[in-house]
Amino acid sequence: MKLIMAEVFNSWQGEGGSVEGSAFGRRQIFVRFAGCDLNCIWCDSREFIDAYKVLHWRYEVEPFTGKFKYKPNPASLDEIVDAILWLDTGDIHSISYTGGEPTLQVRPLKALMEGMNELGFSNFLETHGGLPELIKEVAHLTDYASVDIKDETAKATEDWKSLVLHEIESIRILKDAGAKTYAKLVVTKDTKIENVRWYASLLKGLAPLVIQPREPIDISQPKLMEFYREAALIMGRKNVGLSFQVHKYLNVL
Ligand SMILES: C[S@@+](CC[C@H](N)C(=O)[O-])C[C@H]1O[C@@H](n2cnc3c(N)ncnc32)[C@H](O)[C@@H]1O
Ligand SMILES: Nc1nc2[nH]cc(C(=O)O)c2c(=O)[nH]1
Numbered sequence: 001m002k003l004i005m006a007e008v009f010n011s012w013q014g015e016g017g018s019v020e021g022s023a024f025g026r027r028q029i030f031v032r033f034a035g036c037d038l039n040c041i042w043c044d045s046r047e048f049i050d051a052y053k054v055l056h057w058r059y060e061v062e063p064f065t066g067k068f069k070y071k072p073n074p075a076s077l078d079e080i081v082d083a084i085l086w087l088d089t090g091d092i093h094s095i096s097y098t099g100g101e102p103t104l105q106v107r108p109l110k111a112l113m114e115g116m117n118e119l120g121f122s123n124f125l126e127t128h129g130g131l132p133e134l135i136k137e138v139a140h141l142t143d144y145a146s147v148d149i150k151d152e153t154a155k156a157t158e159d160w161k162s163l164v165l166h167e168i169e170s171i172r173i174l175k176d177a178g179a180k181t182y183a184k185l186v187v188t189k190d191t192k193i194e195n196v197r198w199y200a201s202l203l204k205g206l207a208p209l210v211i212q213p214r215e216p217i218d219i220s221q222p223k224l225m226e227f228y229r230e231a232a233l234i235m236g237r238k239n240v241g242l243s244f245q246v247h248k249y250l251n252v253l
C-alpha cells in the first residue's frame with residue numbers, strides 16, 4: 001500500500017492546552033500526510049496541501065536537529081513505520097497523525113494506526129473533522145483526537161456552516177468510539193462573537209473546547225478573553241481552555 005507523505009518528526013505536542021484529551025507538552029512522533037481538501041487562509045502547512053506537488057517526503061534523522069533524510073513519494077507503509085521506529089526516543093506519549101488532512105488517505109492511515117497500536121503506541125488524530133464518513137473508518141483505532149472547528153474567518157471552504165456541522169458529527173463519532181476528543185477553534189481578529197456562541201452551543205455536553213489564536217497572533221487579549229468567557233458561560237467553566245502553538249516559540253517542528 002502506498003501513500004503520499006509530507007514528513008515524519010519527533011517533537012513535543014505544542015497545541016491543545018490543558019483540556020481533557022490534550023497531549024500538550026507530551027513527546028510525540030508526528031506523521032504528516034500530504035494533501036488537503038480545504039484551504040484555511042492561515043494554514044501553516046500550505047506547502048503540503050497539493051499532494052501531487054509533494055514529490056518527496058522527509059524524516060528528521062535526529063530529533064530537534066533540523067537534519068532530514070528525503071525519500072521519493074509515494075512512500076510505502078514499511079518506510080513510514082521504519083522512520084517512526086527510528087525516531088522513537090523511548091518517551092513517546094503517542095503518534096500524531098496530521099497533515100494536510102490525514103483522513104483523506106484513510107486506508108493507509110488506518111493500516112498505520114493498526115500497526116502502531118499493535119506495537120504498543122497510542123494514536124492521536126489531528127483532523128479537520130470535515131469527513132465524518134472517513135472518521136468512522138479509524139475512530140475505533142483513535143485514543144486521542146483534536147478536531148478543528150473551522151471558524152468563518154478561516155475561509156476553509158465555501159459552505160463553512162455545513163463544515164462545522166460535519167466537524168461536530170466527527171467529534172460525536174470519535175467520542176462514541178471511546179476516543180478522548182476535544183475541539184480546537186482557531187480565532188482571528190475578525191472572528192464574530194455570535195459564531196463563537198454557535199460553536200459553543202453545538203459543543204455543550206459533547207466535548208471540551210480550546211481556543212487557539214491564529215499565528216501570527218492578530219487578536220487582542222480583551223477579545224480573546226471575551227470569546228473564552230462566552231464559550232465558558234455556555235459550555236461550563238471546566239470545558240474551555242486556551243491553546244497556543246508553543247512549538248513555534250520553542251522554534252521546534
Ligand atoms: C496543519 S493542521 C493539519 C490537521 C488538519 N488538516 C486540521 O486542520 O486540523 C494542524 C493544526 O494546526 C493548526 N494551525 C495551522 N495553521 C495555523 C496557524 N497559522 N495558527 C494557528 N493554528 C494553526 C490547525 O488549526 C490544526 O489544528
Ligand atoms: N510541535 C508541534 N505540535 C503540533 N501540534 C499540532 C501540529 C500539527 O501541525 O498538526 C503540530 C506541529 O506541527 N508541531
Ligand code: SF4
Binds near residue numbers: 036039
Ligand atoms: S484543514 Fe488543516 S491542513 Fe488543510 S488547509 Fe486547513 S489547517 Fe491546513
Ligand SMILES: [Mg+2]
Binds near residue numbers: 044
Ligand atoms: Mg503544525
